[in-house]
Amino acid sequence: MTKLQVEMCRSLQTGKVLFRSCLAALKICQPGSLLSFKAEGGKSLPATLITLAVGSLLLTPFLSFVSSRSLGARSAESVIAAQYAADAGIEFGIWSLLNTSAFRSQVDNNLGAPQPLSFPGGINGYTPTLSVTGLPIGTWTVRQSTPVTVGRGGAMAYAGGDRIYAIEGNNTRNFGYYSITADRWFGLANTPQNVRQGGALVYGGGNYLYAFQGRNTDSFWRYNISTNSWNSMEDAPGRVRQGGDLVWTGGNTIFAFRGNSDEFWRYNISADSWSSRADAPGSVGFGSDLAYTGGNNIYAFRGSNREDFWRYNIYSNSWSSREDAPARVSNGGGLAYHSGGYIYALRGNSNTFWRYTIATDSWSTLTNAPANLGQGGDLIFTQATIGFTLRGGNRTDFWEFEVTPPRYDIHADAGSAATDIRFEIDGINSSVLFWDIE
Numbered sequence: 001m002t003k004l005q006v007e008m009c010r011s012l013q014t015g016k017v018l019f020r021s022c023l024a025a026l027k028i029c030q031p032g033s034l035l036s037f038k039a040e041g042g043k044s045l046p047a048t049l050i051t052l053a054v055g056s057l058l059l060t061p062f063l064s065f066v067s068s069r070s071l072g073a074r075s076a077e078s079v080i081a082a083q084y085a086a087d088a089g090i091e092f093g094i095w096s097l098l099n100t101s102a103f104r105s106q107v108d109n110n111l112g113a114p115q116p117l118s119f120p121g122g123i124n125g126y127t128p129t130l131s132v133t134g135l136p137i138g139t140w141t142v143r144q145s146t147p148v149t150v151g152r153g154g155a156m157a158y159a160g161g162d163r164i165y166a167i168e169g170n171n172t173r174n175f176g177y178y179s180i181t182a183d184r185w186f187g188l189a190n191t192p193q194n195v196r197q198g199g200a201l202v203y204g205g206g207n208y209l210y211a212f213q214g215r216n217t218d219s220f221w222r223y224n225i226s227t228n229s230w231n232s233m234e235d236a237p238g239r240v241r242q243g244g245d246l247v248w249t250g251g252n253t254i255f256a257f258r259g260n261s262d263e264f265w266r267y268n269i270s271a272d273s274w275s276s277r278a279d280a281p282g283s284v285g286f287g288s289d290l291a292y293t294g295g296n297n298i299y300a301f302r303g304s305n306r307e308d309f310w311r312y313n314i315y316s317n318s319w320s321s322r323e324d325a326p327a328r329v330s331n332g333g334g335l336a337y338h339s340g341g342y343i344y345a346l347r348g349n350s351n352t353f354w355r356y357t358i359a360t361d362s363w364s365t366l367t368n369a370p371a372n373l374g375q376g377g378d379l380i381f382t383q384a385t386i387g388f389t390l391r392g393g394n395r396t397d398f399w400e401f402e403v404t405p406p407r408y409d410i411h412a413d414a415g416s417a418a419t420d421i422r423f424e425i426d427g428i429n430s431s432v433l434f435w436d437i438e
Contacts, residue, residue, distance in 0.1 A: 081124035082415030083437065089119050089128025089412030090419050090435075097132065097408060097423065098430065107134040107408065108364050114411070126414040135407040135422075136367040137355065143388070144183045145396035148174050152242075153199025153214045154376025154392050159225065164388055165209055169376045171196045175223075178398070180382065189228045192221055197286075197375070198244035198259045204269055210254060212240045220267075234272045237265055243303055247290035249314065255298060257284050264312070278317045281310055286375065287333030287348040293358065299343055305330045309356075323361045326354060332377025332392050339384045344401075346379050346389065353401075370399055407433070 096103050096117055107115050114131040121127070146166070153169025162181050165188075168174035173190035191211065198214025207226050210233070213219035218235040236256070244259035254267040255277070262279040280300065287303030296315045299322070302308035307324040325345065333348030343356040344366075351369040356362070374393020381387035384403075391397035405426035412419045418438040424431050 079416065082126055082417035083419070085123045085126035085128050085414035086412045086417040086419040088123050089130050089414060090410055090421055092119055092128075093117055093130050093132050093408075093410040093412065094421075094423055094430075094432075097425065103132075105360065105362070107132050108406070109362060110134065111136050111365050129413040131411050133409045133411075134364075135409065136365060137406060138353070138367040138404055139402050140367065140370050141400045141402070142370065143398045143400050144178070144185060146390070146398055147176065147185050147187070147396075148172070149394045149396055150376040150390050150392050151394045152197040152375045153195040154378060154390055155199055155201040155211075156378045156380045156388070156390060157201040157203045157209050158380050158382050159203040159209065164380065164382065165201065165203075165223075166378075166390065167191065167195050167199055167201050167211065169195050169197075169199050169214075170394065171215070178388070189223075189230060192230050192232065193217075193219060197242040198240040200240075200244050200246040200256075202246035202248050202254060204248050204254055205250070210246060210248075210267075212236065212244050212246060212256070214240050214242075214244050214259075216241055234274060237274045237276060238263060242286050243284040243288040245284075245288060245290050247292050247298060249292045249298065255290065255292075255312075255314075257288055257290060257300070259288070260285055278312075278319060280312075281319050281321065282306070282308060286331045287329045289333060289335045291335035291337045291343055293337050293343065299335060299337075299356075301325065301329050301333050301335055301345070303329050303333050303348075323356075323363060326363050326365065327352065331375040332373030334377060334379040336379040336381045336387055338381035338387075344379060344381065344387060346373055346377060348373055348377060369401075371395075371397060 111134040114133045117130040117132055119128045119130055148168050149170060150168050151170030153167065155167050157165045162179055163177040165177045171194050173194055175189065175191050176185055176187045178185050193213050195213055196215035198212060200212040202210050204210045207224060209223040211221045216239050218239050220233045220236050221230050222233050223230050238258050240258055241260035243257055245257045246254055248254050252269045254269065256265045256267060260283065262283050264277045264280050266275050266277050282302055284302050285304030287301060289301045291299045293299060296313050298312040300310045300312065305328045307328050309322045309325050311320050311322050327347055329347055330349040332346060334346045336344045341358050345354045345356060349372065351372050353366045353369050355364050355366050369389065371391060373391055376390060376392030378390045379387060387401045389399045389401060405424050408423045410421050410423060420436045422433040424433055
């Protein structure tokens with residue numbers, strides 16, 4: 001029972017006590033009472049008039065008191081009925097989120113915008129008016145800035161453990177790692193040559209990272225983590241340009257966009273050799289990116305200020321179009337996947353952050369990044385719920401993103417009563433974060 005309901009019940013109980021007291025008091029008007037009009041032999045007229053005068057003085061306040069308390073009781077009962085109906089509306093909103101997938105998808109695809117929900121019938125003479133608003137998911141935290149500005153060709157790779165590796169790009173050889181626990185950057189051996197547009201970095205299993213130099217070259221390198229050293233590998237099949245990217249699919253294979261073209265390649269790690277695969281559906285450019293989600297699937301942003309979003313099937317060596325990104329993707333655009341059913345994405349040239357639901361082929365908007373991203377911006381997830389972002393754009397900003405469970409604000413009106421709650425769904429668990437009665 002809510003606090004308001006408790007107070008109302010107390011008021012009703014008090015009202016009943018006073019009402020009974022007033023009825024008891026009015027019994028003085030019964031035959032034989034002091035104020036009765038039966039003949040009083042031997043009494044004088046003045047005494048009778050005094051009695052009538054006193055009776056009128058007492059009776060009027062008693063009747064007024066009884067009337068006001070009765071109206072108050074009925075008003076309180078009406079408020080309780082309205083509040084009960086509003087609470088029932090809230091409970092229906094919770095049930096709909098948990099059991100009606102179509103409605104929840106509608107809310108999830110329109111985060112920040114109240115979605116109306118019809119209550120199935122009346123209750124206590126009221127029909128609650130409902131709305132459910134999905135809240136943007138996730139929180140951003142500013143981490144230790146990079147030692148140098150990150151620009152074209154900037155990229156990150158995660159090999160597990162405490163380190164996130166990063167190339168600065170920006171036509172430099174700077175390379176280092178970020179310690180997650182220490183929130184601090186450390187320098188490592190410089191890349192063999194300057195890295196610029198088209199530069200890319202990927203973990204390739206075991207003890208190695210792999211990188212494109214970019215900058216209209218075919219240079220391809222391998223970094224040995226334990227020895228902190230670089231060496232050149234078999235050159236890429238063509239010169240890598242803006243939009244070049246690498247993705248490791250586990251085991252012995254890395255796939256790559258050449259950039260500024262539709263060419264798509266496969267690298268055999270153990271054989272140190274390249275081969276061409278089916279061309280992408282279009283030419284890729286700034287903001288293009290690749291993400292492997294397990295099995296046979298690689299997902300890709302086209303970039304180039306386009307909305308195109310594709311899926312590549314490794315087994316069939318074929319491409320297919322998926323639901324377009326919500327807006328055009330450009331400099332700093334990126335994709336990241338760790339596990340589960342979601343891919344996370346930065347739009348680039350903005351602070352817009354999205355999540356793609358694989359099962360439903362649909363997009364939703366998450367909490368915006370702290371500032372706009374630019375060339376060299378990159379996103380990587382180190383856990384299913386925690387990721388890190390280079391801002392790029394010749395800036396040193398570095399941020400952490402944590403995925404929060406989906407949260408919803410539910411509002412219900414019934415008569416003069418209104419109730420607001422915040423509801424969280426965390427996997428198979430759900431909870432009310434607050435319940436507010438207006």
